[in-house]
Amino acid sequence: MDSMGKAATAIVTIVILRWGWKLLNWVWLNPKKLEKWMRDEGYKGNPYKLLIGDMIEFATIVKEGKSKASPITHDITSYALPFDHHIISK
Structure with a gap:
């Protein structure tokens, strides 16, 4: 593999990892952080459930x-x- 192929592979890998991190953050980490914050404020309710809610x-x-x-x-x-x-x- 030449240097251009390695650079392209590295860029694609970085883009996929970044997209994966944003997706994880949007789907799981932010809702769980919000749930924790609301519980700390005294609100009760159903726990966050992925996809079906x-x-x-x-x-x-x-x-x-x-x-x-x-x-x-x-x-x-x-x-x-x-x-x-x-x-x-x-």
Whole structure:
């Protein structure tokens, strides 16, 4: 391999490593740092889950909320926005 090929390989390797670090930082390190900061501030909540997040819990709560009869009061938050109501109450 000549010197141009080695330089190109080194540049490609550096670009891939940098892209990988940015991806890791965006997908895992920043959310975990934010989660730690919020817990230190006293907020409780669900832990960070890669990719799926709260989607399973969200779907379950929305399904349960829609299966209940609509309330006759003005406070319909638990019916209209069941997941938001659950998170805020938690």
